[in-house]
Amino acid sequence: MTKPYVRLNKDDAAVLLVDHQTGLLSLVRDIQPDTFKNNVLALADLAQYFNLPTILTTSFENGPNGPLVPELKEIFPEAPFIARPGQINAWDNEEFLEAVKATGKKQLIIAGVVTEVCVAFPVLSALAEGYEVFVITDASGTFNPITRDAAWDRMSSAGAQLMTWFGAACELHRDWRNDVEGLGALFSSHIPDYRNLINSYSTLVSK
Amino acid sequence: MTKPYVRLNKDDAAVLLVDHQTGLLSLVRDIQPDTFKNNVLALADLAQYFNLPTILTTSFENGPNGPLVPELKEIFPEAPFIARPGQINAWDNEEFLEAVKATGKKQLIIAGVVTEVCVAFPVLSALAEGYEVFVITDASGTFNPITRDAAWDRMSSAGAQLMTWFGAACELHRDWRNDVEGLGALFSSHIPDYRNLINSYSTLVSK
Amino acid sequence: MTKPYVRLNKDDAAVLLVDHQTGLLSLVRDIQPDTFKNNVLALADLAQYFNLPTILTTSFENGPNGPLVPELKEIFPEAPFIARPGQINAWDNEEFLEAVKATGKKQLIIAGVVTEVCVAFPVLSALAEGYEVFVITDASGTFNPITRDAAWDRMSSAGAQLMTWFGAACELHRDWRNDVEGLGALFSSHIPDYRNLINSYSTLVSK
Amino acid sequence: MTKPYVRLNKDDAAVLLVDHQTGLLSLVRDIQPDTFKNNVLALADLAQYFNLPTILTTSFENGPNGPLVPELKEIFPEAPFIARPGQINAWDNEEFLEAVKATGKKQLIIAGVVTEVCVAFPVLSALAEGYEVFVITDASGTFNPITRDAAWDRMSSAGAQLMTWFGAACELHRDWRNDVEGLGALFSSHIPDYRNLINSYSTLVSK
Amino acid sequence: MTKPYVRLNKDDAAVLLVDHQTGLLSLVRDIQPDTFKNNVLALADLAQYFNLPTILTTSFENGPNGPLVPELKEIFPEAPFIARPGQINAWDNEEFLEAVKATGKKQLIIAGVVTEVCVAFPVLSALAEGYEVFVITDASGTFNPITRDAAWDRMSSAGAQLMTWFGAACELHRDWRNDVEGLGALFSSHIPDYRNLINSYSTLVSK
């Protein structure tokens, strides 16, 4: 009756970053730009930190949509990067699909721009093929909250787990003792309030 | 347990525009008027662009509800236009139902004013008869967000797919290569941010 | 998989107004007071207009919760009025339950203050006993939107239909021709924008 | 098809307060701080009033996360208090799990900071093991409304009941006559509007 | 350097209601319709209660702007009613100006639709001629908050006092003892929260 608890597992998960392109980002208005940029880079750092296979894809990057955000290219210099010639749903692109399968993972962590298309379409396709799908809601953006809410409803009804980059990081890490410094650094880089806590703390204990 | 992925297909879909009348539009306060007008016309242009059979209907158009918005009449001069004599749920009108069946389509894209009545009632009726129903949420308007949220919950729980005109256009088009200029023109006409991208791009590449 | 379309029927429906008391109303902050008062009276007028059996109940009305809003007493002078001696869930009160059963109806339209308690508890109890339950969301109020959203989620997940007084009126009436003047008067009394449409129209056609 | 009505019962319920720590609280921005503090203390008072077994737990309390809010320690001096050495999901901690089992209860009332991690993870784990789980949404806080909404969707889809401390108190109490003064005092301490009603009332009746 | 305290005085004040017409009201989106309607009628009742000379005016009432809201005509059957043939600023209309001067008052209480035009223009003109001007902000409406804020800034900078109908009523009345029942009735009719206070109180003291 209810969705079972599908728990992210770092050995089972791959990350798909869909269409975070310099032009398309100007369409994102349901999250403030400073916050959105931070969330996308946090997700990228997360993928790198947990060593998750990551796939980059863009749509029409030679046209007005613009190139992939350069920061993502720098973080993932070796990742498969599929510049789709036209397919709107990345899942319709054979090369992309091959790259997904090549990861050998059954859990897909997906984020992109815009939410109801570039994210929702591959999410729905992947669910239909039996993947466990985790949408990183705060690293996905779109025109306005009405659009976002409709897209979330469609994805959740189809079986997707709605998460955030912070929730995903915590579920993947499981236990702080696996690496206190590493996770702390990830949080400190992307959560100003957490960085403040750490700085206050470090100052006091170093006295 | 979860809704299956029902994907819009341009060969299977018809569009129903319900009660976008000049008087009733003054009731719409959950979307700003400039945005709402643009979304409704975008949906109409989409229907025309994809050649989807489209049905127009109004309720009591000789009374305070006012006539159909003239722009819609102009876009669809040949479309079936059912001025309902009294039925609030368009699905209760025989002529409307005939027109729907005459399209021979199993996917219905529905938008209208107001969301919880003129949209939700035929949506629920169509779902009950086995149609695949796609609500264009941003081309449907009502009194306030509380009303909208309740209506969305009722429609989604009954099996409807909540979408937007942009999401529907992308799902119908599938691949930019089917017609880059056409889809680009549709987006440029109705998404100012996208038009700006195109204008910036065209200026640079034409130099 | 999905909720079936349960359609309000004026021969099958009764209305339960729970704890609209002068003291408790000061707790309602998720809807503005002018709007909320109007919605509650609109629901009452709707019940009277469609001749639906209506039950009034209050909780501790001799204490700080205060008496039932006088307007409701005036609209329903003959309705069963159960001043509960202590049960928080009205459904736990035998007299109330008897009154509900005495209506012989299987569809219950419920509104009250506050949403997550006085509304949600009898809604959940009635659903558990097989009634078809329709929550009038905009005639129900509570402390804040977070509380409202949680209560809506609980009621909807349990099978309730979330509606508004306007949606309920339209679904009950089915066809304007059943009584144009009556329904028009109900809307004109409670929807200022609609009243304006009617006044503009009447002025013009009377010339 | 729908969730059954699972009703809180004071003989069946235990309360889990997860990571309400002085440092972590600075991360909470989806509820205003005065309101959030009040809600957390209201839940604590509720647990004490109904004599529900309560378990406290913290994460890394010697680091930047800070110690448990002192007020909670004072209210529950005897409660099991598990300072987790590293597990992010409290349910992964053996000692915590033992404490939960030792209560012998099948209903778990859970709140904490932050919602999508410290609350959602044990909620999902407990549901997977067959517990009836009630999330106290307004005593749980996180970074922003987007995060909260995603976390609510995940928990509700998995079968959790979304409630508030006020709704839980009312469902547990069942009937005001069980103790009018006690419940009235709980409400008066934590709901300013209700306190005003009582003070207005008492002043008048004491004349 | 600062504006002096100009206090409303019931012997010195007249009320100008500008263009509250059934069509123009559909343009008002910076206040919710239930609240706006209530505020306008409250201001009218205030004018009647304090016996303030009142002037009604409309713009193009035979065209799309629609007739004056009928309720205002009923409240002021004898008031000067100037249907302006074209002047947008009512102050440019000789007949209107004569009516204002005929009141012999130096304080003008002004409200209307839309704020930045029908209200601001005569406000600025009246200030320029030395009148003391009081804008009833909550009985004046316009397209959106940005427009309202700009209009308020322009009027306040020019010397107008920004008030609300409730503030004006209190400043005119000065002392409850002048007529407790009358003022109480005015408030009870237009402030639901105040009506609730009175009903709670009356019920208790009548026991």
Place this chain on the structure above:
Amino acid sequence: MTKPYVRLNKDDAAVLLVDHQTGLLSLVRDIQPDTFKNNVLALADLAQYFNLPTILTTSFENGPNGPLVPELKEIFPEAPFIARPGQINAWDNEEFLEAVKATGKKQLIIAGVVTEVCVAFPVLSALAEGYEVFVITDASGTFNPITRDAAWDRMSSAGAQLMTWFGAACELHRDWRNDVEGLGALFSSHIPDYRNLINSYSTLVSK
């Protein structure tokens, strides 16, 4: 041309608390109730901490407006308490005016319910008589933000300084060294985020 810097001085200041009554508080909807209650008590504690002469006044406290909030009576058992028999502007009450003069102070710190009447009227009267007036904006409440904004504009234009209880406390204290513990305790009691900082700090330094 601009307002000079008038700095609060603890030897020159008195506090006027106007109409914080249990009934009237139900009208306050521009600040959330938990926050508003906290702010009012913070201002009271501030007055007590700095030993500022404080005057309490109520309007019609035997009627629906209700009695003064009991907490304020307890904090100021010896303060002049003027239950006005009818004057809406406290400044019109001779006894109140005498009490203000008896303080011998030239700076008046004023807060109350509702902002545009019970606060604004004495503020404007006091300014007109040459007092330096400081409005504690966050310990004053009213119907909605539109009303608040209009009232602030009127008071500020007339020369009042708009402050908050926290700003006033800091301006009165001047230097933490005058009493670190005292000011810290005031902040810790009324600012949850500050209390958390102190608790995190104390825990660390006590190790």
Place this chain on the structure above:
Amino acid sequence: MTKPYVRLNKDDAAVLLVDHQTGLLSLVRDIQPDTFKNNVLALADLAQYFNLPTILTTSFENGPNGPLVPELKEIFPEAPFIARPGQINAWDNEEFLEAVKATGKKQLIIAGVVTEVCVAFPVLSALAEGYEVFVITDASGTFNPITRDAAWDRMSSAGAQLMTWFGAACELHRDWRNDVEGLGALFSSHIPDYRNLINSYSTLVSK
């Protein structure tokens, strides 16, 4: 003490459109894009309708800021168009200044992107030189509401009149009888609610 009433006069006014460029528009987030585009075009149509001398200027249009929005070029093919080589404040550009002086007008209507720079700088410069300046607030956009509010405060304090395109149109036109059709067409093209009023009206009177 207060700003005098400076009334827009169509014989005295010129329009300055500053930096509405395709790239810069992606920075505007204090107004929704559909609404903003409509407001800018409405201002342009207004300038054309009233035959006001209009000056266009851009900043760095060959770089990332992008070219002037093409629609503006089309509306004003003959207008002076100054592509500034680097001056951020258009008033610092000699050619622009010459163009302004060449209009021979003393009233300047200014709008642009972004508000606190491209609008505020020439506004402040023009005021300093004795021009009467009218800011079209809703055809000017910037990063967020905080920025807008600060910019408005700076411009208003320096003597600018804050207006909207609709207010400016009405103040320029003075009397509907000067040209009913023309003004009606301007409003109908840019105010969907007004267009609906006209369409409802026309339909009825044409019967």
Place this chain on the structure above:
Amino acid sequence: MTKPYVRLNKDDAAVLLVDHQTGLLSLVRDIQPDTFKNNVLALADLAQYFNLPTILTTSFENGPNGPLVPELKEIFPEAPFIARPGQINAWDNEEFLEAVKATGKKQLIIAGVVTEVCVAFPVLSALAEGYEVFVITDASGTFNPITRDAAWDRMSSAGAQLMTWFGAACELHRDWRNDVEGLGALFSSHIPDYRNLINSYSTLVSK
């Protein structure tokens, strides 16, 4: 009558950064944390870029307020850094005052935490001594919007210019040609939307 245009000049200006401390930052809730952090660092980079003398100060940095944000220390290793022993208004600290005077500048650009105290107090003191004061509103933060609005009103009324870091940068730079790359880099580092424009542009022109 109105404030004159006081234009920022890079030869006349110094920057004061007041109390951006790791603990105090947890109090800031009127701006989102990612945005606020970015704005503060943007202001620091601006000061460095224009070579403006900059003064850092903190309040009680060994206590719960926490140390200065480390990033600021790194950007200004040589700047005067006054750790105030107790004065709440930095202007009351002799050492700070000396440092300000030592800059020899007459224009002060001020930002800090919290707005109504750490910013407003030195702003008001500096204005009283004849300095031209520019508040960087978006690099100053406080408890909530009500507090911010009151503080802005007080500072603006006393003669301060309300600006943002972006507006200040543009007013200081005057002409892009003074250093296109430098200003572009400043904007690209702190305005994601601008960075996207630059990246889209560079990609195209490099082809």
